[in-house]
Amino acid sequence: MKSVLLIEDDGVLRANTAELLELSGYVVKTASNGKKGVSAAIECLPDVIICDIMMPELDGYGVLRALAEEESTRDIPFIFLSAKTEYQDVRKGMQEGADDYLTKPFTENELIGAIESRMARSAILKDRDISKTSHATSSVCLRSLQEFILYMKEHGKISQFENGETIYREGIHCTLIYLIISGVVKTHRLDEKGKELITGLYKTNDFFGFSDFTKNESYREQATAIEKTRLTSIPKTELKPILENNPELAFDFIQLFTENLSEVKEQLVEMAYGSVRKRTARTILKFAEKLDQGIDGKLHILRSDLASVAGMATETLIRTLSSFKKEGLIDIKDRNIRIIDAAKLKSIK
Numbered sequence: 276m277k278s279v280l281l282i283e284d285d286g287v288l289r290a291n292t293a294e295l296l297e298l299s300g301y302v303v304k305t306a307s308n309g310k311k312g313v314s315a316a317i318e319c320l321p322d323v324i325i326c327d328i329m330m331p332e333l334d335g336y337g338v339l340r341a342l343a344e345e346e347s348t349r350d351i352p353f354i355f356l357s358a359k360t361e362y363q364d365v366r367k368g369m370q371e372g373a374d375d376y377l378t379k380p381f382t383e384n385e386l387i388g389a390i391e392s393r394m395a396r397s398a399i400l401k402d403r404d405i406s407k408t409s410h411a412t413s414s415v416c417l418r419s420l421q422e423f424i425l426y427m428k429e430h431g432k433i434s435q436f437e438n439g440e441t442i443y444r445e446g447i448h449c450t451l452i453y454l455i456i457s458g459v460v461k462t463h464r465l466d467e468k469g470k471e472l473i474t475g476l477y478k479t480n481d482f483f484g485f486s487d488f489t490k491n492e493s494y495r496e497q498a499t500a501i502e503k504t505r506l507t508s509i510p511k512t513e514l515k516p517i518l519e520n521n522p523e524l525a526f527d528f529i530q531l532f533t534e535n536l537s538e539v540k541e542q543l544v545e546m547a548y549g550s551v552r553k554r555t556a557r558t559i560l561k562f563a564e565k566l567d568q569g570i571d572g573k574l575h576i577l578r579s580d581l582a583s584v585a586g587m588a589t590e591t592l593i594r595t596l597s598s599f600k601k602e603g604l605i606d607i608k609d610r611n612i613r614i615i616d617a618a619k620l621k622s623i624k
Contacts, residue, residue: 276302277322278302278304278323279302280304280315281293281326282326282327282335283325283330284329285327296386299387301390304321308332309326309331309333309334309335310333312333312338313338313341316348317345317348318446318447320447322352323352323353324354325354325386326338328356339353347450352393354389355375355377357377357379377389415520415521418521427454427509428456430509434507435504439499442460442499443497443498449493449494449511450510450511451484451511452509453482453484453498453508454481454482454508455479455504455506456505457479457503458503459501459502459504459565460476461499461501462483463497470583471583475496478564485511501580554587556620558585559605559620563614574614578593578596603615604616
């Protein structure tokens, strides 16, 4: 069933329109103002959005601009719903990027007709884009992971994120494959008690954001830059035909996934059975590797991030760091950690 997001501040009109849409076979989600509407659109990714213009918190134009900035929502058909009937009002709505404009009061046929027309147009354009992509990528010859990295840097969409900026959130549909050009990214999620668990650390030339290539799944974790980071990305629909036509590259990806899985298993075993000292030492060395820091380099890492990867309370980690400092294994100054004796850290039992 197709889904519709209705953003309307008039409670009676919102309820009546939602009921009309549900009776017509649509799954309907509603929002009472523009700010809630933006959050709902990003969370549920409807097939079409119907939005009032004059609303509190954020008006319809603001909603359209906000969704246009989001990779996951910018292509969703957007229909303005307004009592403004002047030509200049309609023209402004269309210039802002809306796909259609319905004036109040409207009939059932007008509403359903606008929705079906916009969704049909969107489906045609999507099929056309997929066809173009498949044709373009099917002839691409890439024999190794290194060649694919160069391909992504040349043909992918470049984006930049500051330290602490979110790249994607949990619950957002997986549409892109990411490659780090420079910087470091962590993937993380919250447990039932609200405690953060870091599920992965990625550095230059690492891929992340992978999901099933055929299902429209959502991310189960959040990705955040932990230093200034530059990324390139391509749609996962573009990667699939490339792998189908380049078996050597597909084998390289299988090898990459196998290594990543082995690393995750090792981390889980470490968290379950390793001593606090060993887990702390391994985590410091892991961050040093991901942040490309040598023995004399300084690591500026949040203690909460270290504790999350090591699988321990922040207070326990801080006590262990103090112990390492007293033993001359590390130095701590201005919240920075400097590795003094990497060999001894590696040898901790």
